[in-house]
Every structure is written in C-alpha cells, then in structure tokens.
Amino acid sequence: MDPREVIARRVAKELKDGDLVNLGIGIPTLVANYIPSGVNVFFQSENGIIGMGPEPLEGMENPDMTNAGGMFVTALPGAMAFDSAMSFGFIRGGHLDITVLGALQVDEKGMLANWMIPGKMIPGMGGAMDLVTGAKKVIVAMTHTGKGTPKIVRKCNFPLTSIRPVDLIVTELAVIEPGPEGLVLKEVAPNVSIEEIQKSTDARLIISDRLCEMTL
Amino acid sequence: MDPREVIARRVAKELKDGDLVNLGIGIPTLVANYIPSGVNVFFQSENGIIGMGPEPLEGMENPDMTNAGGMFVTALPGAMAFDSAMSFGFIRGGHLDITVLGALQVDEKGMLANWMIPGKMIPGMGGAMDLVTGAKKVIVAMTHTGKGTPKIVRKCNFPLTSIRPVDLIVTELAVIEPGPEGLVLKEVAPNVSIEEIQKSTDARLIISDRLCEMTL
Amino acid sequence: MKTITRKELTEIIRPGSSAMIGGFLGCGTPDEIIDELIVSRIGGLTVIANDTAFPDRGIGRLVVNRLVSRAIVSHIGTNPETQRQMIEGEIEVELVPQGTLAERVRARGVGLGGILTPTGVGTVVEEGKETLVVGEQKYLLELPISAEFAFIKAKRADYCGNLSYSLTARNFNPLMAMAAECVIAEVEEVVPVGSISPEEIHTPGVIVDYILVRGCR
Amino acid sequence: MKTITRKELTEIIRPGSSAMIGGFLGCGTPDEIIDELIVSRIGGLTVIANDTAFPDRGIGRLVVNRLVSRAIVSHIGTNPETQRQMIEGEIEVELVPQGTLAERVRARGVGLGGILTPTGVGTVVEEGKETLVVGEQKYLLELPISAEFAFIKAKRADYCGNLSYSLTARNFNPLMAMAAECVIAEVEEVVPVGSISPEEIHTPGVIVDYILVRGCR
Numbered sequence: 001m002d003p004r005e006v007i008a009r010r011v012a013k014e015l016k017d018g019d020l021v022n023l024g025i026g027i028p029t030l031v032a033n034y035i036p037s038g039v040n041v042f043f044q045s046e047n048g049i050i051g052m053g054p055e056p057l058e059g060m061e062n063p064d065m066t067n068a069g070g071m072f073v074t075a076l077p078g079a080m081a082f083d084s085a086m087s088f089g090f091i092r093g094g095h096l097d098i099t100v101l102g103a104l105q106v107d108e109k110g111m112l113a114n115w116m117i118p119g120k121m122i123p124g125m126g127g128a129m130d131l132v133t134g135a136k137k138v139i140v141a142m143t144h145t146g147k148g149t150p151k152i153v154r155k156c157n158f159p160l161t162s163i164r165p166v167d168l169i170v171t172e173l174a175v176i177e178p179g180p181e182g183l184v185l186k187e188v189a190p191n192v193s194i195e196e197i198q199k200s201t202d203a204r205l206i207i208s209d210r211l212c213e214m215t216l
Numbered sequence: 217m218d219p220r221e222v223i224a225r226r227v228a229k230e231l232k233d234g235d236l237v238n239l240g241i242g243i244p245t246l247v248a249n250y251i252p253s254g255v256n257v258f259f260q261s262e263n264g265i266i267g268m269g270p271e272p273l274e275g276m277e278n279p280d281m282t283n284a285g286g287m288f289v290t291a292l293p294g295a296m297a298f299d300s301a302m303s304f305g306f307i308r309g310g311h312l313d314i315t316v317l318g319a320l321q322v323d324e325k326g327m328l329a330n331w332m333i334p335g336k337m338i339p340g341m342g343g344a345m346d347l348v349t350g351a352k353k354v355i356v357a358m359t360h361t362g363k364g365t366p367k368i369v370r371k372c373n374f375p376l377t378s379i380r381p382v383d384l385i386v387t388e389l390a391v392i393e394p395g396p397e398g399l400v401l402k403e404v405a406p407n408v409s410i411e412e413i414q415k416s417t418d419a420r421l422i423i424s425d426r427l428c429e430m431t432l
Numbered sequence: 433m434k435t436i437t438r439k440e441l442t443e444i445i446r447p448g449s450s451a452m453i454g455g456f457l458g459c460g461t462p463d464e465i466i467d468e469l470i471v472s473r474i475g476g477l478t479v480i481a482n483d484t485a486f487p488d489r490g491i492g493r494l495v496v497n498r499l500v501s502r503a504i505v506s507h508i509g510t511n512p513e514t515q516r517q518m519i520e521g522e523i524e525v526e527l528v529p530q531g532t533l534a535e536r537v538r539a540r541g542v543g544l545g546g547i548l549t550p551t552g553v554g555t556v557v558e559e560g561k562e563t564l565v566v567g568e569q570k571y572l573l574e575l576p577i578s579a580e581f582a583f584i585k586a587k588r589a590d591y592c593g594n595l596s597y598s599l600t601a602r603n604f605n606p607l608m609a610m611a612a613e614c615v616i617a618e619v620e621e622v623v624p625v626g627s628i629s630p631e632e633i634h635t636p637g638v639i640v641d642y643i644l645v646r647g648c649r
Numbered sequence: 650m651k652t653i654t655r656k657e658l659t660e661i662i663r664p665g666s667s668a669m670i671g672g673f674l675g676c677g678t679p680d681e682i683i684d685e686l687i688v689s690r691i692g693g694l695t696v697i698a699n700d701t702a703f704p705d706r707g708i709g710r711l712v713v714n715r716l717v718s719r720a721i722v723s724h725i726g727t728n729p730e731t732q733r734q735m736i737e738g739e740i741e742v743e744l745v746p747q748g749t750l751a752e753r754v755r756a757r758g759v760g761l762g763g764i765l766t767p768t769g770v771g772t773v774v775e776e777g778k779e780t781l782v783v784g785e786q787k788y789l790l791e792l793p794i795s796a797e798f799a800f801i802k803a804k805r806a807d808y809c810g811n812l813s814y815s816l817t818a819r820n821f822n823p824l825m826a827m828a829a830e831c832v833i834a835e836v837e838e839v840v841p842v843g844s845i846s847p848e849e850i851h852t853p854g855v856i857v858d859y860i861l862v863r864g865c866r
Contacts, residue, residue: 020638042638046747047673047817050636063676064804064818070674070703070727075816077626078592080633083814083851084673084699084821085755088748089542092768093610095639122735122744123726126700130748130768134543163771236855258855262530263456263600266853279459280587280601286457286486286510291599293843294809296850299597299634300456300482300604301538304531305759308551309827311856338518338527339509342483346531346551350760379554535761544752545781545788548762564762566792571762575783599847630816632848 001216003143003172006189009034009216011100011141011170015041019097020050020090022131025069027141028100044096046127048087051079068127091127092134099135101128103142103169105156108203110165110178112140113158125161132162144171150202152176152183173197175214182206187214217432219359219388222405225250225432227316227357227386231257235313236266236306238347241285243357244316260312262343264303267295284343307343308350315351317344319358319385321372324419326381326394328356329374341377348378360387366418368392368399389413391430398422403430433593436642438464441616442472444642450478451581452537452608457483457510458490460601462585462618464646466493475499480537480579482530482604483507484514495523504577506530529557532574534607540576541610547574582612586635588628589619589645593637596628609635616642650810653859655681658833659689661859667695668798669754669825674700674727675707677818679802679835681863683710692716697754697796699747699821700724701731712740721794723747746774749791751824757793758827764791799829803852805845806836806862810854813845826852833859 001009008030015021015031019041023029032054035041043052046068053074056062061072075081090096105113112132115125132138145151152169169176174197175187185205188197190213198205217225224246231237231247235257239245248270251257259268262284269290272278277288291297306312321329328348331341348354361367368385385392390413391403401421404413406429414421436444445451455461469477470493479500484507485492492511494500502524508514517523528536529551539547548571552558562573584605586595595617597605609615617640653661662668672678686694687710696717701724702709709728711717719741725731734740745753752764765788769775779790801822803812812834814822826832834857 018638020636042636045817047676048820049630049817050638051630062816064815066674066676066817068673070676075630078590078594078628078633078637079630080594080636081630081814081816081819083819083823084747084751085542085824087820088751089538089610090636090639092543092748092766093541094543095610122732124700124722124724124744125746125774126724126726127747129746129772129774133768133770134748160772162768234855236853258853261600263459264603265600265847266855267847278599280598282457282459282600284456286459291847294807294811294845294850294854295847296811296853297597297599297602297847299602299606300530300534301607301759303603304534305755305827306853306856308531308549308760309758310760311827338515340483340505340507340527341529341557342507342509343530345529345555345557349551349553350531376555378551535759539764542752543767545765545767545783545786547756547764548790550760550762564790566762569762573765573781596848631813 004030006172006216007141007170010175010214011139012036014139014168015039015098020044020095022096022099022135024101026102028102031100031141044090046087048082048084049075049079051076088130091130094134094136096135098137098139099131100139100141101131103140103151104158105151105153106140106166106169107153107156108182111156111163112161112166113156114161116159118158128161133164138166140166140169142171144173145200150200153202173200176205184208185211187212189214220246222388222432223357223386226391226430227355228252230355230384231255231314236260236311238312238315238351240317242318244318247316247357260306262303264298264300265291265295267292304346307346310350310352312351314353314355315347316355316357317347319356319367320374321367321369322356322382322385323369323372324398327372327379328377328382329372330377332375334374344377349380354382356382356385358387360389361416366416369418389416392421400424401427403428405430433637433640434642436644437648438468438644441465441468441644442474445474445581447474448476449581450579451583452480452579452612453491454584454603454605454608455481455485455490456600456603458485460585460603460605461485461490462583463490464644465583465616465618466490469494469499470497476501478502480504480577482533484511486510487513504528506533534604536574536577537604537607537611540578541607544576546576549574579612580614582608582615584609584615584617586617586619589617589622589643590625590628591622592625593640593643594628594633595635595640596632597634602634606634609639615640616644618644618646620646650854650857651859653861654865655685655861658682658685658861659691662691662798664691665693666798667796668800669697669796669829670708671801671820671822671825672698672702672707673817673820675702677802677820677822678702678707679800680707681861682800682833682835683707686711686716687714693718695719697721697794699750701728703727704730721745723750751821753791753794754821754824754828757795758824761793763793765789766791796829797831799825799832801826801832801834803834803836806834806839806860807842807845808839809842810857810860811845811850812852812857813849814851819851823851826856832857833861835861835863837863
C-alpha cells in the first residue's frame with residue numbers, strides 16, 4: 001500500500017460520528033476517502049464552509065466553491081457558508097473536534113513546526129497556527145522521514161507553529177503519542193520493527209506497554 | 217406646537233441624504249416623522265436591522281420584527297438584518313452617521329448623562345454608551361428642563377454615558393453646540409428670549425455671533 | 433444534536449445554572465423554554481442576556497417568578513420588577529454596555545482572551561477594569577463571558593440542527609450559541625436537511641446540543 | 650453609493666495606496682479591479698489579503714506585475730514569485746496567522762482597539778508584541794489593521810449597494826468592507842432594491858462607496 005494511503009487510512013479511524021473536522025493540504029486531504037462506514041463527520045474548511053463535499057464531477061465546478069487549497073469542491077446537504085472571522089471563530093473557539101495537518105518537524109515535547117524552513121522556504125502559516133492552538137485534537141499526518149531525514153526530532157529547529165503540543169502523530173511506520181515523559185510508540189505498521197522505526201526517528205521513543213500493530 | 221414636535225422637527229433638519237441614523241426611544245423616535253423631502257436616510261436599530269420602516273398597519277405585525285424599544289416595525293426594501301455584534305460593529309466602528317438620544321443631563325463640556333439616577337432609577341445603559349462613543353455625530357434631543365429642573369448643567373452629577381462630548385443639543389427652546397469654550401447658543405425658538413433660555417439653564421451659555429431663530 | 437421535549441429539559445437544566453438567553457425585549461427569546469423553567473421552578477439562575485424584557489414577557493417572567501438570582505444585562509428599564517428586586521437586594525444585577533456584552537459573548541465563542549473597547553472609558557463601567565492605551569486612545573479590556581447553557585430561539589432548524597434566524601429575532605442568539613457549553617435551541621419548525629441554503633444558516637448544527645420544537649410537549 | 654466604470658477606477662485609486670483585497674487563493678477576488686490596476690500600472694501598493702494566490706490568478710497577478718511593494722498576508726506558499734521577490738528584497742512581506750488577520754481587520758471595522766488571541770504565543774509571531782495574561786492563559790495583543798481602500802467581490806448588489814456573497818467567495822470580503830476608508834465592490838449583477846432578503850444581505854449599501862459591475866467597461 002502507498003505510504004500516503006496507510007497514513008490516511010489510520011488517521012481516518014480517529015474520526016468519531018458527528019465530529020467537526022479540518023483537513024490540511026496533502027496527505028490530510030486523503031483522510032476524507034477512508035471515513036469508516038457509519039461515521040458521519042462534518043468537514044470545515046478555513047475559507048468558510050462547514051459541510052464540504054468531494055470534488056465535483058467535471059463540468060459541475062463553481063468558481064465560488066473551493067477548499068482551503070483552492071480546489072473545486074461541493075457542498076453537502078446542510079452545508080453552511082460564513083466569513084473568515086466566523087471560520088476562525090469555530091477553530092479558535094474550540095468548536096473544531098479534530099484538525100489533521102502535515103509537518104516539517106515534530107519534537108519530543110509534541111511541538112510542531114510546519115510553516116517555514118528559515119532561509120529556504122517560507123510559505124507562511126496560513127491557518128495552521130490557529131488550527132493547532134484551537135482544535136480539540138491535533139493529529140499530525142506525515143511520512144516518517146523527509147527524503148531520509150528524520151522529521152520526528154529531539155527539538156524542533158524550525159520555527160514552531162504553536163506551543164500547544166499535538167495529540168497524535170501518524171506516519172506510514174507508526175502511531176506515536178506525545179506525553180509528559182516524551183513520545184510514546186503506540187502502534188507499529190505490519191512488518192516493521194521497533195528498531196527500524198527508532199532508526200528513522202531522531203527523538204527517543206518510549207515503547208508503550210500496550211504496543212500493538214497498526215490496523216487499517 | 218407640542219414641544220416634542222418642535223424638537224423632533226428641528227433635529228430632522230440635521231439629517232443628510234444617505235445618512236445611517238439611530239434614533240433613541242421617546243422624542244428621538246419622533247424624528248422619523250419629519251425627515252425633509254428629498255432626503256433619504258437609513259434607520260439602524262440596535263436590535264439588528266438597517267432599513268427599519270414605520271409601524272405596521274394593524275394586523276400586519278410580525279413578532280420577529282421590532283425596534284430597540286420592543287415596538288413592532290416594518291422593513292423597507294433593501295433592509296438588512298444582523299446579529300448584535302454586527303449591530304454594535306456599525307455603531308462602534310464609526311459607520312453610524314448620526315445618533316439621536318435623550319438625556320438626563322448635559323454639561324458645559326458637552327458630557328452626557330442619560331442612563332441612571334443614583335439611588336432612584338437605574339434603567340441601565342443599553343446601547344447608549346456605545347452609541348455616544350461611536351457615532352460620527354451625537355445629537356441630544358430633550359425638553360429643556362425636567363419638571364422645571366435644568367437639564368443643561370455646569371457639571372453632570374449623574375453617571376456619565378461617555379467621555380466623548382455630544383455634538384448638538386436640541387430642545388424646544390434652543391439649539392446649543394458644545395465647543396472648546398463651553399456651550400454656544402446658536403438658535404432660539406420663536407418668541408423665546410435669550411434671558412428665558414439662560415434662566416432655564418444651569419450652565420452658562422455663550423451667545424453665538426451668528427445667533428438666529430430656530431426654523432422648523 | 434438531539435430533539436427533546438419540554439419535560440426532558442428539566443432533566444438537563446439544573447437549578448443554580450448559568451444561562452445565556454437570546455432575545456431583545458422578548459423578540460427572539462425562547463418562550464417555551466422559559467415556560468418550562470417556570471412550571472418546573474428551576475431557579476437560582478444566573479442569566480446573561482441583553483435585558484430583562486417586560487414583567488409579562490420573555491426573561492422578565494423568570495424575574496417575576498423569582499427564578500433569577502443574578503443577571504448580567506445591558507438594560508432593565510422596561511422591567512420595574514427587576515429594578516425593585518435589585519434595590520431590595522433580592523437579585524444581583526451587573527450592567528454591561530450592550531455592544532460590550534455582544535463582544536464579550538462573541539469573544540468567548542471565538543476563543544479570544546478579551547477585547548479592547550473605547551465604550552465605557554471614563555465612566556463607572558471602567559471601575560475595576562484594566563485599561564490599555566493604543567495609539568493615544570484609551571480602551572477598556574473587556575473579558576469573555578461564558579455560561580453552562582445557551583437558551584436560544586431560531587426560526588427554523590434542519591434535522592442536522594442547523595439554525596436560521598429571522599429579522600430582528602436574531603440579535604444575541606447566534607453569538608450565545610457559540611459561547612455556552614450546552615446549547616438548547618427552541619425552533620418553530622424543523623425542515624429537511626438541505627432545504628436551508630448555505631447562506632441562510634447562521635448557526636451550524638455541530639455546535640447545537642438539543643432542539644426543542646415549539647408546541648411539542 | 651455610486652456605480653463606476655473600470656476607467657473611473659483609475660481616477661479614484663492612486664499609486665502607493667493601501668488596499669485590502671478580498672479572496673482566498675483567488676476565490677472571491679475582484680478580478681476586474683485587478684485587471685484595471687495592471688492595465689493602468691497603478692503600483693507601489695500595500696496589499697492586505699489572505700494570500701497572494703497563484704502567479705496567474707487573483708492577487709498573484711499584481712505581484713507578478715510588480716505592483717505590490719508590501720503585502721500583509723497569511724500565506725504565500727502558492728505563489729513562488731512572491732517568495733522570490735521577498736527573498737530578493739523587492740517586496741516586503743508581513744506574515745500574519747489567518748485567524749489573527751481576520752480578527753485584526755474585523756477589529757478595525759467594528760471599532761475595537763485590539764483583541765487578545767492565544768494564536769502565535771511562544772512563536773515568532775509574538776516578537777515585538779505586547780502579551781497579557783488573563784486567567785493563567787497568555788495572549789498576544791493584536792491590533793486593528795486599516796487601509797485606504799477595500800477592493801471586494803460580491804455576487805450581487807442591489808441599487809442601494811447592499812451586497813450578497815456566495816459560498817466560499819465570501820471569506821474576507823465582508824470584514825474588509827467594514828474596515829477601509831473607501832469601499833469598491835465588484836459585483837456580477839445589480840438587482841432591484843428589495844429583491845435580496847434582509848437575511849441574505851451581508852454588507853449594507855451605506856458603507857459601500859462604489860460598485861463596479863463585471864463586464865461594464
């Protein structure tokens with residue numbers, strides 16, 4: 001299975017019926033494809049909608065209906081449109097149950113850096129700082145390393161997105177939960193050893209007493 | 217002419233075409249009856265509407281359409297409804313051209329007290345503090361005295377509504393403009409002498425060089 | 433979101449609760465929720481609202497029935513009973529400028545730690561509050577206000593709990609729906625999901641806990 | 650409110666102006682106003698917007714045409730040209746978290762002196778800013794942001810200038826309409842007064858200065 005699909009499938013299992021969910025660009029967007037049956041969630045998009053649906057069929061695009069990545073989307077029955085202040089009101093005000101974002105780095109304290117590589121790439125924080133600060137649950141969905149370089153590090157050296165720690169890190173190799181003692185390895189992907197995971201991880205991992213295999 | 221009508225007619229002449237106007241309860245409400253012809257203004261009401269129209273005909277009242285005094289009103293074509301934060305956004309944000317309010321006291325510095333008589337009557341400030349602080353032009357419309365007691369005083373001893381001075385005071389006797397030197401008497405009602413006005417006024421009045429008779 | 437009956441309200445709302453209640457002099461107030469509070473004598477309430485309406489209307493009826501121990505409102509002038517109870521020390525009243533009240537409720541709902549307003553500077557409203565000077569203008573720091581419940585009134589709901597308000601009955605309702613822990617909305621009708629357009633929905637169903645349909649006992 | 654043509658825009662907007670521009674990655678951006686700025690080479694602009702869109706779309710085209718000297722935005726990741734100009738010092742970019750940008754624009758429009766937000770605390774966004782602790786939580790004091798112009802895009806206007814937005818094309822537009830000295834709205838059509846319901850009007854005509862109808866040269 002494609003690593004991106006592994007990540008998206010595992011994250012999708014975190015969604016509960018009735019949740020208000022915001023998916024970031026990239027791998028997080030794929031999560032929408034794997035919502036467990038019987039689970040109904042509402043997707044919020046920063047640009048001003050709750051109840052966002054999938055990509056429209058060709059020829060049915062509307063220029064006034066896009067997601068936070070600028071792609072055409074649809075509105076599901078019961079969708080609601082609003083302005084940017086209201087949109088971030090939902091996010092900052094604690095009404096968003098889950099946000100799923102990508103990362104450049106996550107560290108031992110659960111700190112996330114995802115909006116800038118000094119001197120190299122400065123896309124800007126967009127809505128990420130508000131999302132990480134305000135959502136009830138923050139899930140990082142990312143490949144375990146970036147071109148072989150560990151993204152799970154001892155301490156972020158890229159600028160932080162927030163001082164609020166993330167709640168869960170899901171990669172194609174593992175599920176890791178930041179806790180008071182550090183990063184706890186909770187699940188490993190099939191046919192992947194703990195040693196392999198630790199080798200691809202700069203931060204020290206604490207092995208959970210209840211370590212299990214990742215199911216998708 | 218009824219003193220209240222005199223006041224309302226004179227205030228109405230201050231309204232300019234296109235103005236966004238908020239009228240308080242009591243005499244200010246009467247202003248709407250005397251808008252000069254050719255002048256089109258938009259009435260805003262704190263409870264959430266721009267484009268408020270007159271009282272409905274009997275049998276055409278709607279429980280969801282009232283003014284800030286709780287009376288049934290109508291919506292004119294082009295009316296807009298909004299929530300209380302937006303409503304005071306227009307007021308505090310400087311979008312309201314004119315607010316017309318009643319007063320308990322106005323003083324030599326143009327300070328207004330209109331929401332409480334200590335130990336006696338405490339209706340509360342409602343929207344008055346925001347209106348006086350935020351409107352571009354604040355007009356006090358009131359009878360010159362309250363049961364013989366001057367309402368235009370040297371210094372308010374009732375709690376202030378705002379530290380922003382009012383722009384104009386209109387009574388059945390006079391039009392008075394607060395300025396850096398004090399209260400300037402600008403217009404006197406027909407058949408009323410300056411002496412009579414000063415006698416009903418606790419504050420010292422400065423007689424304008426261009427004093428004229430009030431026209432209605 | 434769950435649809436409930438008037439009787440079920442009494443299992444959810446405990447005496448002594450704090451509640452934001454929508455409405456402006458009774459317009460846009462959830463009257464049937466108020467009816468039930470009165471019938472079931474759920475008292476000792478802290479009420480956050482624009483006003484206490486009239487003795488025979490809206491929130492005023494809660495005051496007359498002595499169910500309110502504390503009121504945080506902008507105006508009590510239309511309800512002599514509130515003034516009487518306040519003067520005799522039977523009810524505690526905190527007066528807040530209307531625009532400030534709206535922003536304090538909103539601040540809570542949208543996760544702000546406070547707002548700076550020029551309203552109230554130099555008046556008794558300033559007492560006990562932190563002030564800040566920004567660009568030579570002085571402002572009061574006004575803090576968010578929260579409550580256990582929001583009792584709101586909407587015109588319509590759909591079966592997802594999305595709410596739509598009507599004309600001046602909107603007022604504080606959408607702000608309060610964002611700011612309280614448990615949101616109970618009284619509506620005139622429930623319509624199929626998808627029959628309210630995205631622009632006409634003012635409060636999303638995901639933040640509404642219970643719907644009480646008027647006339648459904 | 651006055652209806653104007655594209656040519657008249659050039660008499661109103663001076664080079665070196667500050668302008669808030671609606672839109673989110675080009676969705677809800679007034680494209681014909683941007684066309685005219687490009688054709689008439691009105692440059693040296695300070696742009697306040699959510700983002701700089703794409704090189705061939707929306708505000709991105711102003712950047713590519715070198716009409717922007719300063720941008721206050723939340724995101725430039727979709728426009729490599731903005732990043733290039735920033736790195737080479739040709740354009741000044743201030744990055745603001747999206748929710749903070751929305752509240753700063755709103756604060757100006759509704760007359761607040763600032764807002765306290767938890768967003769950005771402990772990050773580079775905190776640098777140079779006043780912080781306040783309210784109830785053990787630390788907040789940044791974020792200040793209002795204003796501009797000479799707001800260039801906004803609405804779906805419809807009526808002949809009073811009342812505006813109605815569509816779906817996700819709403820975004821920053823209604824906030825910006827409140828916050829700028831001169832508001833120029835580009836609309837797809839103008840309809841008779843009274844044909845947009847009070848609940849569907851998002852920006853009142855009284856705060857709109859000019860309307861440009863798409864396709865009217």
